[in-house]
Amino acid sequence: MHNPAMLPAGAPGSIRGRFPARALAAAIALLGIALGAAGCGSDIDNRPAKWSFISATITEPGCATVACHSAVAQRAGVNLSARDVGFDSLVMRNFVIPGDPIDSPVVFLMHAQGSIRMPPDLPLPEVDIQLFERWILNGANND
């Protein structure tokens, strides 16, 4: 630890004093919020099985990372960075077979069947895969 005399102007120097109770309360509240949120939610999934929703809430944050399916990387030629290019990548390239979730390769990839799991660092929850499957079953439109 530096000699406080050597600290730049405004540096706090050594740790001192007792921490305020409100800071501790805030830390505990944070922990409570974090733990309390675990397991939230209903068993009924009312999210819309639409590509615009799936793209914005699942594939863009989960798949379009810098070294994977972003616009600058496009691993395997797949760009999931936005709704239209993501639709083209999946549907026009036959990763998705409209109306047939069972034979759609993207579902195999998500379930790691015959391939590395996608996303390989952050598997999708089963309810998200089911949302994908409902969208495919509904015709896999760019809706």
Next chain:
Amino acid sequence: MPTIPSPMRRIVLRVFAGVLFVCLYLALASGRAEAYPQFQFSSGTNRCSQCHYSPAGGGLITSWGRDESGDTLSLGGDGAFLHGAWSPPSWLALGADFRLAGTWNDVGGDQSPQTAFFPMQADLYARVAFNDSVSFYVSGGAHGEVRPKEGTATTSAGTFSEDFGSVGDRFMSREHYLMWRPSATGPYARIGKFYAPYGLRFVEHIFYVRRFTGYNLYNETYNLSGGYVADEWELHLTAFTPPPSGFPDQLQSVGLRENGVAIYYERRFNGMSALAAQTRLGIGQEASHYQGGLVGKLWLEKAKMLVLGEADIVRTEVAAASAGETGFVSYIGPTFFPIRGLMVTGAYERYQEDLSVKGTGRNAFDLEVNFFPWAHFEFVLLGRYQMIGTGAPDATSASLIMGQLHYYL
């Protein structure tokens, strides 16, 4: 031939020399520029900007930060640029980060676990000071590549050419900005590309509070930002926009393409704790995100332990679907500093993308050891276990062990 007035000539020469040096520097080598929030309070520093040129922390470290790296954070050594062998002139600051990583990743399925060894980071930094108030900062490097380039990629949908070329093709400038900052504390303003100050900003971009709040790797935006940094508090206000689509890949970002504002306010108490409130409002063509949360930091001197916590609520609105969802993302964990040069972090993370739907959550448990045997060197060992979805026995889980060798110049 007109002569340039002396002060102006000096500035022009500095700009020219700085740009030339940066260009050479970047041409010769091939990214991340993050901070270590674990060092706030624990190292006796109150503000992130004591160790970093950025007023909100992260990126190139100051001479004070370099001294700290040798005298306080590591077991020894000289933290100065080039280990003190050569000092750049006072108007120029240079630095670099290099990371090599090895991973063991088990996400279940037919081809897990997988191992990989890869260059994780090669970033170069430069800061040119035009005078006591105005400076220009630039960083750039090639982003990491966990999976090797194979030329083709075979998936269940067929075989595809991998358009994922050389290091040069992966080069991106993560940050470049012009800053007015007349003193270490007080007001500042900057314009350019960087992360809008928000959240804990860990080095580990895989942490949920980075990944799902718009601060994943290479998510920097173009910003007009200003604020005030004092010993006991700091405020950062930022208007942001994504890189224009016409910009070359080297100046692009990935992630959310939204226009908006971010506000971060941190209040510190007695040099040992802090509480921050933050919000980020981004409006995009397809989707918009409205988020806000709290950050808490608490240093316990006797226990040599720093507790960091962050919790955010994220509202996503998808215009085309006429629908939205409200998610939650959090981090909490203690970092122990049992001896000089060593820190051990345990953390619990929670991310639930839609609080109204059960099974959309993820829990992560992290154990990370950072060892700084000598200034400029760091060894990192990270273990991470994720429970995906409901957490039921048949739900997916993911395990990661990652080792890193980090060298900074």
